[in-house]
Amino acid sequence: MKIQESAENYLETILVLRQRIGNVRSIDIVNEMNFSKPSISYAMKQLRENGYILMDESGYITLTDKGMEIAERIYERHKVLTDYLISLGVDEDVAREDACRIEHVISPKSFEMIKKAYKESQNR
């Protein structure tokens, strides 16, 4: 199973919520992403069955190693791309939205080059 863009977003959101509120349940993801409960329920089922997350009896969600790897990759892209766009003069909100879409479609190589360019611009 190839990981899909939507799955990347869910995993990233789980990571962000874990950092922000600690224990994460499906309903927290519902509130964060503004999707319906069934959408999240279905998505979590897919992520569970494909080994990206674990859910305990109470519904608390943790990322597996496999899930964490993806979540961290996407989240790093999110942060770097957002900061980079802001540094070019883009409004924070727009920068975040664009980062959220670009993070899923950019190649590792292009991302690394943008990251490098951004870091260098910071050191000047």
Add this chain to the structure above:
Amino acid sequence: MKIQESAENYLETILVLRQRIGNVRSIDIVNEMNFSKPSISYAMKQLRENGYILMDESGYITLTDKGMEIAERIYERHKVLTDYLISLGVDEDVAREDACRIEHVISPKSFEMIKKAYKESQNR
């Protein structure tokens, strides 16, 4: 009807093919995009019915003003993003592929800022 990402790609391809080979038919788009004939046939029907292209009796395709506007916008993004990524050290092939995905999801504002940054880097 909100224009979809796939429609943007078809319109851009029509513009590129027009510049490269002159008269464009569905089969030329099939060969360029590596989609099946029915996929292109169906897509052209949608574009036709929504006023983005015209087809004459022989199947030759032209962009309407509405279609041309989109095609040119996407194509400009494609060129600028590709050149920009190349200028950061990304291989041409990868740069083109990334540009082709980013061009559909980036906001006008972020694109303009990247374009500006790229132009400025060229003048140094």
Add this chain to the structure above:
DNA sequence: GTCGCAAGTTAGTCACTTCTAACCTGGTGA
């Protein structure tokens, strides 16, 4: 003339990602 091929279309299907409607379940307050 007719055979065959190139171009195009129609019909049916599938995966992905979301939705609404309706239901289940377990804990808590009165």
Add this chain to the structure above:
DNA sequence: TCACCAGGTTAGAAGTGACTAACTTGCGAC
């Protein structure tokens, strides 16, 4: 204790964007 509510699930549907199989059509070679 029991009724309700928060959290979660199942079932069915919809939109997007692709596919294969099978058909039509028109033109050119022989």
